[in-house]
Amino acid sequence: MYFPYLYSRQAELNAVSDVSSNLGSPQRIVPLIEPVEPAAKLISTLTKLKSNAMAAYVVVNPHQGKLSNSAAEAAWQSDFAATLTDPTVVYPTLKETVVTTLKDISNFVAAYPGRKIGIVLTTSKLTPGDLAKALSGSDYTVFFLASANSAKYLATLGPARTVDVSDNFRSEARNKDYLGEEWLGNNHTSWSAAGRRGFSDFTMLPGTYKDGGGPVGAVAVHLTYALGSDLWIQHFISTTDGQTDPQATKFEEVLRDIHRQRVVTPSRYELSPGLASYETQRVSGSYTNLSGNKRQQVSHHIFTVAKHLGL
Structure with a gap:
């Protein structure tokens, strides 16, 4: 499985739409999308994915780009609410930060019973046992950014539930x-033998989000x-x-x-x-x-x- 990590900018969303019929049957390429702009363009892209019987992991606690203030994030939450209820196209994903608590993880899991869910770890502050307990019983995938130590969690979570997000583009x-x-990389050749759920990268873009550009x-x-x-x-x-x-x-x-x-x-x-x-x-x-x-x-x-x- 391949999970390209994308931000919800117009170019990246259009790219997903362009290849929405090339993601495998059953689906083997599943975009992981972190919203950074209002929800309308993302909803349009997900509608295109749905028309091809495809789905995406979507971060549901966005906090970067145009959604970096509470009012903009609240508007996004309201606008995206109806789409979020559709389990055939959205796999809700929580992006952990330095302020995320174990209770936040537990509440997130409880909010989506029976759904495929994702967790993006940006730190290694949560203990493996506590995280595994909070996720127990759910259909989860944990994605590790480079700032998190995936090796710390593999034995407890199991490799089949984990994916490293590689920042390969210089x-x-x-x-x-x-x-x-x-x-550029060879993670696409090593994940299966290691028993991992799949591999991930930021395509041919930098992994660190940057606003705008002159x-x-x-x-x-x-x-x-x-x-x-x-x-x-x-x-x-x-x-x-x-x-x-x-x-x-x-x-x-x-x-x-x-x-x-x-x-x-x-x-x-x-x-x-x-x-x-x-x-x-x-x-x-x-x-x-x-x-x-x-x-x-x-x-x-x-x-x-x-x-x-x-x-």
Whole structure:
């Protein structure tokens, strides 16, 4: 099982919609979504998932991005309430923080009897025995961010109930600083032998949430591909990198380089919806925006993992 960890920004939600029919039957790729914006776009994406008989883990105590204040979070809770009641599309998930108590975990479990639920651990402050007791009797999956020590919990919770969320993408401060090709990970080859429930990552995005983003210099496209049993990523960066330079020129340069690489290594990249969109733009000269660019990279990553899993 693969659990791509995504934030509920437009690009990432659109990417999920783009690959909603490529998640396996039965479903083997289950998005784990942390809301950071009002609920409307997330609800729309979940509706698309439901139409394909798919579901997602959704953090139900959001506190980042546009939901970082109590009024915004309360509005999100109200708007999402009806969707949250549907067990066929939403697996409620609690994200633990430094202020989360064992009672909070117990209350969360009690709120969703008979439902698939998730716990995202960001710390290791809860004792394994207490956590196991609080989760006892529920159909749970515990996801460990890098800031939590999963090894501390494995023996008590059992590997089949646990997933490590790997932050594999090496982020640069400037797009122009990305170079060539890099190893991205191999968790997709090791989780089953270790008896784990699955594996997780932040696709080809940084794991730490950051608000907004201003004008960019160079345009970057990061394309995931499989090399043997490993996943790699290739960075395509525009030569033009001034913030006031035409964005169309930057996209033209990047897409031309992607096309050249595909000519040299025609079987390197999976023919994902994202890659198909880039090719359409290259031919037409009508380019996407930065949000669409991220959408296409995320969908390509998920699609590539799906193909590597035999879906």
